[in-house]
Amino acid sequence: MAxxxxxxxxxxxxxxxxxxxxxxxxxxxxxELSGIGRLACERNGPAFMFTNVKDYAPDWRxxxxxxxxxxxMAVALGLPADTPVRELYAVYAEREQNSIPPLLVNDAPCxxxxxxxDKVDLFDLPVPMVHDGDGGRYLGTWDLVxxxxxxxxxxxxxxxxxxxxxxxxxxxxxxxxxxxxxxxxEGYVPSDKPMPIAIVIGADVPSHLAAAAxxxxxxxxxxxxxxxxxxxxxxxxxxxxxxxxxxxxxIVIEAEVxxxxxxxxxxxxxxxxxxxxxMGDALCARVTAITHRRDPIHTLDTxxxxxxxxxxxxxxxxxxxxxxLEKHGVPVVDVYVPPEGGVHxxxxxxxxxxxxxxxxxxEVLTARRxxxxxxxxxxxxxxxxxxxxxxxxxxxxxxxxxxxxxxxxTGRANALTPAYSQQERAARLGASVAFDVTxxxxxxREVTPVRATLDQMYTKDVQDRVLARxxxxxx
Amino acid sequence: xxxxxxxxxxxxxHVVSGREVVLTLRDLTPGRKKYRGLNVRAVVSQPPRPxxxxxxxxxxxxxxxxxxxxxxxxxxxxxxxxxxxxTDFFAAMARAERR
Numbered sequence: 078m079a080x081x082x083x084x085x086x087x088x089x090x091x092x093x094x095x096x097x098x099x100x101x102x103x104x105x106x107x108x109e110l111s112g113i114g115r116l117a118c119e120r121n122g123p124a125f126m127f128t129n130v131k132d133y134a135p136d137w138r139x140x141x142x143x144x145x146x147x148x149x150m151a152v153a154l155g156l157p158a159d160t161p162v163r164e165l166y167a168v169y170a171e172r173e174q175n176s177i178p179p180l181l182v183n184d185a186p187c188x189x190x191x192x193x194x195d196k197v198d199l200f201d202l203p204v205p206m207v208h209d210g211d212g213g214r215y216l217g218t219w220d221l222v223x224x225x226x227x228x229x230x231x232x233x234x235x236x237x238x239x240x241x242x243x244x245x246x247x248x249x250x251x252x253x254x255x256x257x258x259x260x261x262x263e264g265y266v267p268s269d270k271p272m273p274i275a276i277v278i279g280a281d282v283p284s285h286l287a288a289a290a291x292x293x294x295x296x297x298x299x300x301x302x303x304x305x306x307x308x309x310x311x312x313x314x315x316x317x318x319x320x321x322x323x324x325x326x327x328i329v330i331e332a333e334v335x336x337x338x339x340x341x342x343x344x345x346x347x348x349x350x351x352x353x354x355x356m357g358d359a360l361c362a363r364v365t366a367i368t369h370r371r372d373p374i375h376t377l378d379t380x381x382x383x384x385x386x387x388x389x390x391x392x393x394x395x396x397x398x399x400x401x402l403e404k405h406g407v408p409v410v411d412v413y414v415p416p417e418g419g420v421h422x423x424x425x426x427x428x429x430x431x432x433x434x435x436x437x438x439x440e441v442l443t444a445r446r447x448x449x450x451x452x453x454x455x456x457x458x459x460x461x462x463x464x465x466x467x468x469x470x471x472x473x474x475x476x477x478x479x480x481x482x483x484x485x486x487t488g489r490a491n492a493l494t495p496a497y498s499q500q501e502r503a504a505r506l507g508a509s510v511a512f513d514v515t516x517x518x519x520x521x522r523e524v525t526p527v528r529a530t531l532d533q534m535y536t537k538d539v540q541d542r543v544l545a546r547x548x549x550x551x552x
Numbered sequence: 553x554x555x556x557x558x559x560x561x562x563x564x565x566h567v568v569s570g571r572e573v574v575l576t577l578r579d580l581t582p583g584r585k586k587y588r589g590l591n592v593r594a595v596v597s598q599p600p601r602p603x604x605x606x607x608x609x610x611x612x613x614x615x616x617x618x619x620x621x622x623x624x625x626x627x628x629x630x631x632x633x634x635x636x637x638x639t640d641f642f643a644a645m646a647r648a649e650r651r
Contacts, residue, residue: 133584340589340633357612358639
């Protein structure tokens with residue numbers, strides 16, 4: 078099965094696998110549509126396609142939560158829907174190493190309709206109100222935002238939230254520590270230059286995966302998208318800037334971030350699963366053009382517990398963590414970022430544990446950006462993908478005093494972490510903790526506790542007989 | 553039908569002080585433009601004054617107060633406030649208020 082080449086072929090594929098429900102009855106864009114998407118996330122339910130959105134013509138459709146389940150993630154990677162998570166991780170890790178450069182094209186589906194600046198009205202797009210009490214209607218929930226470094230020309234793709242302020246203006250919250258935030262603050266604001274961006278909605282899924290990926294500074298996400306999708310991404314030039322965007326996208330919002338103008342942004346119910354009051358310090362962009370397909374599909378990720386970013390970051394975040402730990406000499410075996418943890422929890426298995434290793438893990442993972450606030454470090458006889466096993470080990474092996482290693486920091490904490498106070502959020506003041514769930518390496522083997530499980534407290538002979546009997550009983 | 557707005561506040565006492573304040577309002581008129589943002593200089597009253605549009609106050613985490621205020625718009629302001637990206641929006645409104 079090939080990786081779907083664009084959003085439409087992906088939607089056909091998940092319809093075929095039974096993971097897409099189409100709703101033709103009228104649906105209200107004001108919370109009702111997103112409420113259905115939210116419930117689907119909370120119940121591990123399907124994606125939806127809404128073809129009849131109140132107040133909008135039927136040529137506009139809205140789809141929700143494209144890859145909020147492992148089944149849909151598997152289909153997006155061209156694999157059977159029931160592919161195990163461990164295998165999805167392995168496929169992603171392998172493809173991430175095979176970057177494929179993009180192809181530049183002149184004609185593109187995303188240019189079928191071109192709306193110049195003086196005709197732009199963001200309310201012509203069926204942008205849902207995602208949650209009651211959000212600061213406004215969020216256009217960018219599952220997007221791909223293109224920006225370029227003013228000095229080096231490095232192009233970044235990121236996934237950042239953007240809200241409709243009025244007909245021409247958007248406000249957004251790429252964190253100041255994000256690649257886009259860094260480009261803006263270092264390359265454009267000091268010289269009072271507006272920064273061109275392009276907000277891409279409804280490109281091929283690998284392009285969005287690449288944008289959301291935890292990827293290195295100066296990395297090329299277009300190459301990564303090609304690798305993940307196993308085909309070159311076609312790019313086309315924007316109408317009002319020299320940025321390039323995926324040609325197969327459904328909608329492209331071209332804009333410029335103001336170097337000296339702001340407007341209200343947020344609050345917003347975010348990926349950790351809460352609306353935490355992070356409003357008050359964002360950026361503002363003026364739209365310079367909108368291009369879209371003739372019958373465009375808007376994509377909504379009903380942000381919150383178990384949204385599409387949860388699965389996406391689960392994979393790319395875990396692989397990035399693993400590579401980072403390896404680079405720093407940690408004897409890492411496996412890493413899992415459970416999507417249920419709202420990108421705040423990582424489970425790391427190591428071949429040799431102990432306090433020094435646990436401390437090193439938390440220090441390495443919070444050195445630049447501190448997104449993970451809890452890291453469980455386990456011995457490698459624990460399967461990191463097996464949450465009951467991890468919980469059992471955590472509950473029993475982590476010493477309440479010696480096994481807790483807290484690392485505090487200022488200026489790089491995650492402002493979206495619900496546990497932080499408003500003051501901590503403002504100062505980016507935070508902490509991460511490593512829970513050492515490994516046996517101290519200095520404990521002699523003869524006094525180290527033995528796990529009372531079939532694989533560890535029974536002889537090999539008995540294990541084999543039990544497993545044979547189990548099978549014979551049809552269990 | 554009485555027009556309704558909402559606004560997000562960090563310092564509630566300042567907003568309902570009875571003096572002219574600078575606010576971003578979200579227009580709650582049903583239809584395609586619901587939640588459109590507008591920056592204004594306005595006077596907020598609680599309890600609501602008859603004949604004035606209703607204004608619902610929400611906290612910085614979006615929690616809405618049980619009863620509304622009313623708002624009298626004194627002046628429409630430009631689409632954006634002066635301020636560098638990532639500077640505090642509430643502080644930018646306070647600066648606009650002093651002008």
